[in-house]
Amino acid sequence: MKKYPIVIGIESSCDDTAISLIKKRNILSNVIINQKIHREYGGVVPELASRLHDKNLPIVFNKAIKYANINIYQIDAVSVTMGPGLIGSLLVGSSFAKSLSIGLNIPLIGINHIKAHVLTHFIKYSNINESYPKFPFLCLVISGGHTLIIQVNDFFCMKILGTTLDDSIGNTFDKVARIFGFQYPGGPIIEKFSKNGNCNNIFNLPTPLVENLNFSFSGIKSYIYQLVKKELKKDSFFLQNNIHDLCASIQQKLTEILLEKVEKAIIKTKIYRVALSGGVSANKKIRNMFINFANKNNWEIFIPKIEFSTDNGAMIAISGVLKYEHKLFDNIDITPYPKLVKELNTSA
Ligand code: KG4
Ligand code: ZN
Numbered sequence: 001m002k003k004y005p006i007v008i009g010i011e012s013s014c015d016d017t018a019i020s021l022i023k024k025r026n027i028l029s030n031v032i033i034n035q036k037i038h039r040e041y042g043g044v045v046p047e048l049a050s051r052l053h054d055k056n057l058p059i060v061f062n063k064a065i066k067y068a069n070i071n072i073y074q075i076d077a078v079s080v081t082m083g084p085g086l087i088g089s090l091l092v093g094s095s096f097a098k099s100l101s102i103g104l105n106i107p108l109i110g111i112n113h114i115k116a117h118v119l120t121h122f123i124k125y126s127n128i129n130e131s132y133p134k135f136p137f138l139c140l141v142i143s144g145g146h147t148l149i150i151q152v153n154d155f156f157c158m159k160i161l162g163t164t165l166d167d168s169i170g171n172t173f174d175k176v177a178r179i180f181g182f183q184y185p186g187g188p189i190i191e192k193f194s195k196n197g198n199c200n201n202i203f204n205l206p207t208p209l210v211e212n213l214n215f216s217f218s219g220i221k222s223y224i225y226q227l228v229k230k231e232l233k234k235d236s237f238f239l240q241n242n243i244h245d246l247c248a249s250i251q252q253k254l255t256e257i258l259l260e261k262v263e264k265a266i267i268k269t270k271i272y273r274v275a276l277s278g279g280v281s282a283n284k285k286i287r288n289m290f291i292n293f294a295n296k297n298n299w300e301i302f303i304p305k306i307e308f309s310t311d312n313g314a315m316i317a318i319s320g321v322l323k324y325e326h327k328l329f330d331n332i333d334i335t336p337y338p339k340l341v342k343e344l345n346t347s348a
Contacts, residue, residue: 001324004024005023006021006023006028006068007022007078007079007321007324008021008077009314009318009319010079010096010097010316011080011116011313012057012090012093013084013093016310018311018313018316019060019064020316021068022123022320025124027124028067028070029064029065042178046087046089049088050089054092057093057096060313075100076324078107079317079319079321079324080097080109080316081112083339084339085338090338102332107329109320109329109330111320113311115156115319117278118150119155120308120318121304123315135154136151136271138262138275139275140258140276140278140281142258142276142281143277143280144168144185146164146168147169149161149162149213153345155322156328158344158345161265162212162214162261162265163215164214164215166216167217168217169215170278172217172218172254173190173250173280174186174187175221176221177189177190185279187283190250191284191285193244194248194285198248198249199249199251200252205220213261224250228246256289259289259293273299273300273302274299274301275303277304278310279310281304282309290303
């Protein structure tokens with residue numbers, strides 16, 4: 001066992017083909033190809049995603065090796081997302097990883113994508129001293145597929161405290177954006193249009209009434225759909241004339257819902273350290289509202305760089321490094337899983 005292994009991380013669970021090489025906690029390279037083809041379909045088309053991962057993985061791999069300035073025989077272990085995600089896409093990535101593991105005779109390490117979003121907080125970005133969250137901390141994972149409040153007790157022991165009962169927050173951003181006629185993914189477009197908008201809930205968006213630490217977003221999405229339909233009947237320019245205010249209102253409402261639940265989780269657990277992860281945490285309004293709220297209430301807040309909020313290879317590689325250090329290797333016959341079926345409080 002090497003003290004400072006070089007671990008490769010392969011991510012292909014959705015529409016990003018990403019590979020990173022990490023030594024110790026430092027990134028040697030981090031390469032990503034985002035599949036733009038899905039924009040015109042309003043969402044990710046699974047068959048197209050798998051085919052593009054198959055095409056792009058060797059390209060991303062060669063670039064990652066070149067930028068890291070190593071040869072492939074210096075890689076000590078291969079880590080790969082095994083789930084949750086699109087099964088075809090996961091199979092392409094895991095088969096690629098298995099080939100590397102066999103060809104280079106190095107350990108294979110299966111990674112849970114959600115845990116990897118959490119562990120993204122342990123990547124070292126630069127030589128400047130950085131602080132990592134101390135255990136235990138709360139992690140709000142907000143992505144295209146999930147909305148989770150997780151209590152992180154250590155690198156491998158995590159407990160879900162709250163989840164969504166219907167749509168995820170990323171999916172809500174994307175579906176509302178679709179109602180407005182925007183392309184996929186709609187989250188960043190809603191953020192862009194929000195900039196000059198009034199966020200004072202002039203459209204009376206409802207607050208979902210969900211007990212405990214769970215979320216529900218389908219009511220807001222339906223409300224927006226009905227509102228736009230009704231207003232367009234009266235005024236065919238309703239969307240053009242109100243798009244900034246609509247985007248700002250929805251962004252504000254979704255952020256408030258997240259904040260309220262995280263505050264509840266803090267009160268319940270008495271853990272005053274909060275980390276944000278997942279694609280939706282790239283949103284600057286969400287980042288800023290959490291930073292302000294944390295400062296006001298004396299919690300510690302951890303927010304990754306934007307490229308490590310959205311899907312990336314480095315979060316898989318850092319998870320691989322941590323598992324390597326604990327000798328948590330997998331057999332070559334592991335298979336991908338599409339849903340969040342694996343318990344988070346195991347080392348799997
Ligand atoms: O974590 P991620 O990259 O992939 C999944 O694991 O799902 O998250 C993708 C989601 C999409 O729903 C996308 O619209 C959303 O993250 N997203 C954003 C922003 N950037 C990405 N949502 C709101 N504001 C953003 N700036
Ligand atoms: Zn993700």
